[in-house]
Amino acid sequence: MGLHSGFTDRTNRIVLRPRITRAFWSRRRAWNGADVVLTIETKWVPDGTPLTVAIYEDDSAEGNEDDFIEDVPGAFTIENGRCVIEHKLDWTDEVLGAERATEGSEMEFYFLTTIEDLGLKQKSSLLYVDLGGLQVGR
Secondary structure, three states: OOOOOOOOOOOOOOOOOOEEEEEEEOOOEEEOOOEEEEEEEEEOOOOOOEEEEEEEEOOHHHOOOOEEEEEOOOOEEOEOOEEEEEEEOOOOHHHHOOHHHHHOOEEEEEEEEEEHHHOEEEEOOOEEEEOOOOOOOO
């Protein structure tokens, strides 16, 4: 254990920078049509701070720009350092676009949390979504 000396009348300035510490899905894999929970955890972000959430299809493995899927509807705020959002995955072929034809029936998605007031953005972990229904061969 080290010794630390200092003066009692000295003022030390400490800056607590707000940040998003984690953003994650309630599961790693889901079927299209399933209910999922999106969780955002923060440090030093005041209660009541608004945030927005958008979902993207991850194209980093293909070297392309990520595809926007949807803005998660609702007015969300941070409370006690967290925001928990219940959401239903309900994506049609029109929403998913031509990507589905080239990537098959399983795609990877993440959500992007933005706290505009503080200039913060954070990507979530990936969610693997099985888009096609069960098919029985002949």
